[in-house]
Amino acid sequence: AQTVTQSQPEMSVQEAETVTLSCTYDTSESNYYLFWYKQPPSRQMILVIRQEAYKQQNATENRFSVNFQKAAKSFSLKISDSQLGDTAMYFCAFRPRNQFYFGTGTSLTVIP
Amino acid sequence: KAGVTQTPRYLIKTRGQQVTLSCSPISGHRSVSWYQQTPGQGLQFLFEYFSETQRNKGNFPGRFSGRQFSNSRSEMNVSTLELGDSALYLCASSLELAGTASLAKNIQYFGAGTRLSVL
Numbered sequence: 001a002q003t004v005t006q007s008q009p010e011m012s013v014q015e016a017e018t019v020t021l022s023c024t025y026d027t028s029e030s031n032y033y034l035f036w037y038k039q040p041p042s043r044q045m046i047l048v049i050r051q052e053a054y055k056q057q058n059a060t061e062n063r064f065s066v067n068f069q070k071a072a073k074s075f076s077l078k079i080s081d082s083q084l085g086d087t088a089m090y091f092c093a094f095r096p097r098n099q100f101y102f103g104t105g106t107s108l109t110v111i112p
Numbered sequence: 113k114a115g116v117t118q119t120p121r122y123l124i125k126t127r128g129q130q131v132t133l134s135c136s137p138i139s140g141h142r143s144v145s146w147y148q149q150t151p152g153q154g155l156q157f158l159f160e161y162f163s164e165t166q167r168n169k170g171n172f173p174g175r176f177s178g179r180q181f182s183n184s185r186s187e188m189n190v191s192t193l194e195l196g197d198s199a200l201y202l203c204a205s206s207l208e209l210a211g212t213a214s215l216a217k218n219i220q221y222f223g224a225g226t227r228l229s230v231l
Contacts, residue, residue, distance in 0.1 A: 033215050045222035052215050095218055099168045104154035
C-alpha cells in the first residue's frame with residue numbers, strides 16, 4: 001500500500017524563525033514526484049514546492065526548501081524567515097504511477 | 113488564465129438526496145481529479161478522469177460517480193446521501209494523466225472546493 005504520513009498535526013513558529021515539517025511515505029515504486037501543498041484558511045490549495053524522486057538535489061523555492069532522503073522515504077519541508085501569511089494547513093503528497101496520495105496535513109501557525 | 117472553477121461553493125442537502133458537483137479545469141488541462149477532504153482524514157482520492165474516461169478510482173462506494181465531457185469539464189455525483197458524506201470536495205486539474213509525463217505536467221491545480229453539508 002502506498003501511504004503518506006505527516007506525524008505533526010499542529011505546529012507553531014515565531015515570525016522570522018525557521019520551521020521544519022516532516023513527511024514520510026511508503027511506496028515500492030522507484031519513479032515518482034513529491035509535492036508540498038499549502039491550504040490557507042480561505043481553502044484554495046496552492047503548490048509550494050515539488051521534487052522529482054530521481055533528482056538527488058533538494059528543491060528550493062525562495063524561503064521554502066525540502067530535505068529529500070529517498071532511501072529513508074522522507075520529504076521534509078523547511079520554511080525559513082516565517083511570515084504571518086505562511087499560516088495554513090500544509091499537505092505532503094506524492095504521485096507515483098497512478099494517482100496522488102496525500103498526508104493528513106500539518107496545521108502551521110505563525111505567531112507574531 | 114482562469115484557474116479551476118468549482119460550483120456551487122456551498123450545498124446543503126438531506127439524507128437520501130443526490131447531489132451533482134461541477135468542475136471546470138484550467139484551459140488546456142485534460143486530467144481532472146476529485147478528492148474528499150474531512151478533518152483528520154486529509155484528502156481522500158475519489159477518481160481521475162482523462163479524455164472522458166475514468167482512469168483511476170479510489171476506495172469509495174458506488175454511490176460516488178463522475179464523468180468528464182469533451183471540453184474536459186467534469187461532474188461528480190453522489191446518490192443516496194449519508195451524513196458521513198458531509199465534507200469539502202476538491203477538484204484538481206493537470207495537463208496530463210498521472211505518471212505519464214514530466215513533472216510539470218503532473219502538477220495538480222486545485223479549485224476552491226464545494227462544501228457539502230448533509231443534514
